Amino acid sequence: MAVLGVDVGGTTVKARVTGDDGAVLAQWREPTPTGDPQALAGLVRRATEWYPVDAVGLVVPGIVDERAGVCLQAVNLGWRDVPVRELVSASVDVPLAFGQDVRAGALAEVRTGAAAGSSEPVLFAAVGTGLAGALVVDGRVLDSPWAGEIGQVLLSGGGRVEEIASASALARHAGAPDAFTVAERVRGGDGAALSAWRECVRVLAESIAWTTAAVGCATVVVGGGLAEAGALLLDPLTHEVSARLGILRAPSLVRAHHGDAAAVIGATLLAQDLLATGVAR
Amino acid sequence: MAVLGVDVGGTTVKARVTGDDGAVLAQWREPTPTGDPQALAGLVRRATEWYPVDAVGLVVPGIVDERAGVCLQAVNLGWRDVPVRELVSASVDVPLAFGQDVRAGALAEVRTGAAAGSSEPVLFAAVGTGLAGALVVDGRVLDSPWAGEIGQVLLSGGGRVEEIASASALARHAGAPDAFTVAERVRGGDGAALSAWRECVRVLAESIAWTTAAVGCATVVVGGGLAEAGALLLDPLTHEVSARLGILRAPSLVRAHHGDAAAVIGATLLAQDLLATGVAR
Known part of the structure; x- marks a missing residue:
């Protein structure tokens, strides 16, 4: 059918x-x-x-x-x-x-994507125009209407999380047309791009670490436009999330399999x- | 039986x-x-x-x-x-x-305590010697072994959350024998006690706000020894959690019904x- x-x-x-x-x-x-x-x-x-x-x-x-x-x-x-x-x-x-x-994206990733076969809690983090998450526990996506809105939390220094930790915020802070260009400039060693990148990674790691600690996630699937940067994003992000979690179990961070689909x-x-x-x- | x-x-x-x-x-x-x-x-x-x-x-x-x-x-x-x-x-x-x-405490509070009858997600936060949480979704306590360990997250400024946001840390920072004494001194206007109290509330609010945003909690039941302080804790905590959540729905913060039982x-x-x-x- x-x-x-x-x-x-x-x-x-x-x-x-x-x-x-x-x-x-x-x-x-x-x-x-x-x-x-x-x-x-x-x-x-x-x-x-x-x-x-x-x-x-x-x-x-x-x-x-x-x-x-x-x-x-x-x-x-x-x-x-x-x-x-x-x-x-x-x-x-x-x-x-x-x-x-976002919850539908999480469902796709746990059923047929990057977190397929995972029996432990999974966070799907969509890092694009904004930042939103969805949690999967025992194969079921948590569907409380207000769940996953980690991009809206206000930071200690002021401003919402997604005003730093999103593809669009990253481009804006780096003075670039888009996040893809920022990634190119980071690879080329551009100072302003590097600084915006690090700040984005730091805040994204903070939101992922808190969510992981609260729910006990074993896997974090990073999706949305920024995930296209691959290891340039995932390597420092994995390091920062792990550092934030201290003695707690660090989750595996993996790139979404299905991209923007x-x-x-x-x-x-x-x-x-x-x-x-x-x-x- | x-x-x-x-x-x-x-x-x-x-x-x-x-x-x-x-x-x-x-x-x-x-x-x-x-x-x-x-x-x-x-x-x-x-x-x-x-x-x-x-x-x-x-x-x-x-x-x-x-x-x-x-x-x-x-x-x-x-x-x-x-x-x-x-x-x-x-x-x-x-x-x-x-x-x-902690998960057993959460179960008691949603079945017969402060969050009885709640159909939306609930966070039970036990603020005592340390800080730990348990989440209840659709009446079921999330039982991933690593879930709820919000007290172990490292803060931006260094140190674990529960080294500030717990009854024992509060007493230590205020130079008092216990949290009960700190609460007494706060009511009496003691400066050192007030300062430690505010810092404890700030960090506790941060952990509650992140957890609420991630899971969409409608109710936060505050338990553990520090909850005995009642409105002295819950009033400023409610204010700070709500401020942290910005446009998101603020949860109701309520004192645990069953205390240390x-x-x-x-x-x-x-x-x-x-x-x-x-x-x-």
């Missing part, structure tokens, strides 16, 4: 149709419809008309109450208390699974789970 | 026998047997000989693998990789449930659960 996964981002919607074995049957991107959440329902309906599927998995960003089917707050989309599942369900003829994007893959998994269990989550 | 709960502390063992309805049939304390963990088995056996029960719940401190029945590390007791469940089970004739003390009550609950489900955890 085929399922459609839809990952709604601030500017782009990613869509993917997969078969039973997870084989990709189709995938595309289109601009996120602005304003009215009803436009999203139209987008999903047209997709299912174009490529008939047995179920849809839809994931959105922000503070999301997955059990109620409501997006409590998504600053990028200008949404507040939007009953997304109900709105979109009403316009498609197949069952709809609903979730949050993690959330849309997670959306297809939610749709498959819905077909398998009949439980509309 | 009667059950025996046993809470093994660094210096004292607390024991309590309860009936079906949770009524306390007997309770006592005795010194913790030092050295050989076998001595603990003897203590539990003698208790069950004196007061016949249908099951025993035993909780111990430190890094505990509840599923394996092993205490990986308990500095206070000088234990390392001790198969406590097996050792003690062998010397008693009734089923034995095994767990960690939380862990032994949790141990009796583990024993009752074992009788009800037959699952030896």
Whole structure:
């Protein structure tokens, strides 16, 4: 049976149709419809008309109450208390699974990605425009609406964590167009880039260490745009996280396997789970 | 049916026998047997000989693998990789449930204490000789051996969290015999006491805020000796946690209901659960 996964981002919607074995049957991107959440329902309906599927998995960003089917707050989309599942369900003829994007990414990484087979707690940290996390315990993603918002904590020195520890903040502090350029400059020994990089690593390590200590994570999967830097990020980050944890067990830090497709893959998994269990989550 | 709960502390063992309805049939304390963990088995056996029960719940401190029945590390007791469940089970004739003390305290507070009825995530923070936490999600205590060790994280300025944010550290920094005396002096306006108190609150708030952001806690139950200070602690702590969380939802901070009996009550609950489900955890 085929399922459609839809990952709604601030500017782009990613869509993917997969078969039973997870084989990709189709995938595309289109601009996120602005304003009215009803436009999203139209987008999903047209997709299912174009490529008939047995179920849809839809994931959105922000503070999301997955059990109620409501997006409590998504600053990028200008949404507040939007009953997304109900709105979109009403316009498609197949069952709809609903979730949050970072939690869906975590699901993809523990089921078929960098943390597959892990029986101990896993943190998936998405380091991109912002910083958000999702926790997986006993194979289940923790779905409290407010869980994982580690990028919003205020630092002792003032300012939110993600104002230092994110790809966009890194670029801004280094005076570069994007994080990729910052990484290039770090490799070239540029002082301003190095200084911004170290500060980003330090704050990211702080948030990962606290989360690891609280939940006992054995593995931290680093995703989002900044993870593309690979060892340039993961080596110093592993060192700093371990140093912060002192006598506690240091987690393995690994790069996300699914890159920026993690959330849309997670959306297809939610749709498959819905077909398998009949439980509309 | 009667059950025996046993809470093994660094210096004292607390024991309590309860009936079906949770009524306390007997309770006592005795010194913790030092050295050989076998001595603990003897203590539990003698208790069950004196007061016949249908099951025993035993909780111990430190890094505990509840599923394996092993205490990986308990500095206070000088234990390392001790198969406590097996050792003690062998010397008693009734089923034995095994767990960690802070997680047992959390269980007591969510079942019959300050967080009873909460459906959202709860943090139980035990602020005593050290600082440790336990998390409850969907009514289940997270039982990864390394979860909750927030007191061991190293601060940016150096030193472990519990070297500032604990009852014993507070007394030491204020130059007082104990935290109770520090609280008295704070109420009297003593400068050194006030300064140590504020620093303790600041670091405790930092650890609570990070844990709340990671897991989405709606309630934080503050237990351990320092919770006895009541509003003197909870009022500024609530303010600081909320300030740290910025736009995120601030949790309710409440004082533990069961005081220093939380862990032994949790141990009796583990024993009752074992009788009800037959699952030896």
